[in-house]
Amino acid sequence: MIQHLEVNVLIPPEYVLVKKDEYENLLDERLNGRWWDMKKLVEHTNTSKDWLVENIFYQPRFKKILDVKHGGFVKYPTGKGSKWLFQAKQMCDFLDKFFPEIMK
Numbered sequence: 001m002i003q004h005l006e007v008n009v010l011i012p013p014e015y016v017l018v019k020k021d022e023y024e025n026l027l028d029e030r031l032n033g034r035w036w037d038m039k040k041l042v043e044h045t046n047t048s049k050d051w052l053v054e055n056i057f058y059q060p061r062f063k064k065i066l067d068v069k070h071g072g073f074v075k076y077p078t079g080k081g082s083k084w085l086f087q088a089k090q091m092c093d094f095l096d097k098f099f100p101e102i103m104k
Contacts, residue, residue: 012051028089031088031089031092032090034087034088035085035086035087035088036085036088036091037083037084037085038052038083038084039067040086040088041084041086041091044092045095053095055102056102057074057076057084061101063093063100064101066094072090073086073087073090073091073094074086074087074091
């Protein structure tokens, strides 16, 4: 025997109910047009700058994908005082796609 229960839920005005796929799209959108520096990337990946540089940015197989000089989305420092810059969404996509290869 199946029972049905109808419940009314009061949602406070400071909350919004959205479908899961819409929510995921919103999360993706917050990265569009954002640039990160190395500090933000270190926080995002929970790694160190040295680890990122050694295992990703100066690995030839990745540098040819990442470097803006090759059409990528990472601006490598070019001299004293120059900083790393990353397009946030593209960097996240790269990290997800190449995670197994990065961790080898």
